[in-house]
Amino acid sequence: MKMRFIFLVGLIIPFIISCDESFNPYTTFKQNYGVACILRSDTTLQITSLFKSYLDENNNQPKLFFEDNADVRIWRGDSVYRLTDTMFVLSESNDSIKCYYSNKFKIDSNEDIGIEILLSNGKRLKGLSKTPSDISFKNTSEVIIPPVNKNVIQIFWNSAGIENFYTAQMKIKCEMIENGTNKIFYRVLPKSIITVDGVTTPVYPKPTKNASVVYNLDAISWYLQSFSDSLSNSNAVTIHQSIEVEIITFDREVSRYISVSNSSTDNLSIRFDEGEYTNISGGLGIFGSQISTKYSRLKFLESYVSSFNFNFIFDN
Numbered sequence: 170m171k172m173r174f175i176f177l178v179g180l181i182i183p184f185i186i187s188c189d190e191s192f193n194p195y196t197t198f199k200q201n202y203g204v205a206c207i208l209r210s211d212t213t214l215q216i217t218s219l220f221k222s223y224l225d226e227n228n229n230q231p232k233l234f235f236e237d238n239a240d241v242r243i244w245r246g247d248s249v250y251r252l253t254d255t256m257f258v259l260s261e262s263n264d265s266i267k268c269y270y271s272n273k274f275k276i277d278s279n280e281d282i283g284i285e286i287l288l289s290n291g292k293r294l295k296g297l298s299k300t301p302s303d304i305s306f307k308n309t310s311e312v313i314i315p316p317v318n319k320n321v322i323q324i325f326w327n328s329a330g331i332e333n334f335y336t337a338q339m340k341i342k343c344e345m346i347e348n349g350t351n352k353i354f355y356r357v358l359p360k361s362i363i364t365v366d367g368v369t370t371p372v373y374p375k376p377t378k379n380a381s382v383v384y385n386l387d388a389i390s391w392y393l394q395s396f397s398d399s400l401s402n403s404n405a406v407t408i409h410q411s412i413e414v415e416i417i418t419f420d421r422e423v424s425r426y427i428s429v430s431n432s433s434t435d436n437l438s439i440r441f442d443e444g445e446y447t448n449i450s451g452g453l454g455i456f457g458s459q460i461s462t463k464y465s466r467l468k469f470l471e472s473y474v475s476s477f478n479f480n481f482i483f484d485n
Contacts, residue, residue: 202236202452204294206284207423208243208276211461217241217252217269219286235267236288243271244283250274276458278303284456296449296456301418302329304380304462312466314412315386315473322384324414324464334424336417337374337382341469342409344482355413356396362388376419376427397477407480410471414464422448423457 252269307325359371429446
């Protein structure tokens with residue numbers, strides 16, 4: 170039996186349930202509990218998903234159901250936080266997700282953290298980890314788009330450790346007047362593009378051990394042109410000078426999971442299977458953390474943004 174969650178890096182709701190492969194009815198079904206919890210430094214909203222495996226009404230297909238009435242606690246140094254069960258509704262799909270949450274703390278670097286879950290049947294699940302070290306950006310990182318005499322934008326940082334994985338996100342801040350109200354929104358830029366049979370698709374960074382990320386200028390230009398072409402009036406949109414680059418550093422436990430699972434997707438799949446890496450005592454899944462660090466020196470040139478018929482605003 171193999172079940173999985175999809176961990177969406179950088180989003181408020183981090184877990185979506187899905188099945189990974191069929192269940193063999195001729196093997197002995199083993200009921201188990203799955204935990205998915207990755208604490209974050211960029212928000213006080215911390216979420217834990219807790220599920221129990223069941224066979225369906227025909228006893229031939231495993232399913233995961235949310236486990237109610239559990240006592241879920243997070244240790245952060247000498248502090249303890251008790252999580253409350255709730256239901257979130259995803260605005261885009263209108264899907265609902267049940268989970269346990271706390272909105273009372275953020276994590277910092279180099280902290281000892283732990284989770285302990287007491288189930289209603291008396292069973293305990295536990296997990297331990299340590300948050301990643303801080304990273305700092307190198308002076309060789311790019312500061313201007315478009316860069317001078319080259320076609321790539323490179324961001325470098327000092328490694329948090331030899332085992333840590335990272336992922337990156339580059340965002341632009343936009344404004345437009347909508348129904349008389351100034352609307353602020355962000356767009357995420359691709360690092361590269363691929364074209365197959367005349368169809369161009371954006372490619373975004375995936376988790377890697379490399380302490381650097383490279384964005385192709387052609388991909389950014391393609392994205393901005395596509396964005397401009399999609400608007401009835403691109404002059405109605407103003408793009409800010411400053412570009413936000415966020416580097417997410419995963420702790421050692423999450424990094425080990427990424428390394429073992431060898432995920433090839435944009436998102437981190439958390440599988441509930443005995444063959445996968447887990448640091449949950451008494452169950453399956455992963456408990457860990459991620460630290461978000463922002464690089465703020467990268468800026469657009471006005472002439473570049475204006476070439477796509479957008480308005481431009483300088484940032485202080």
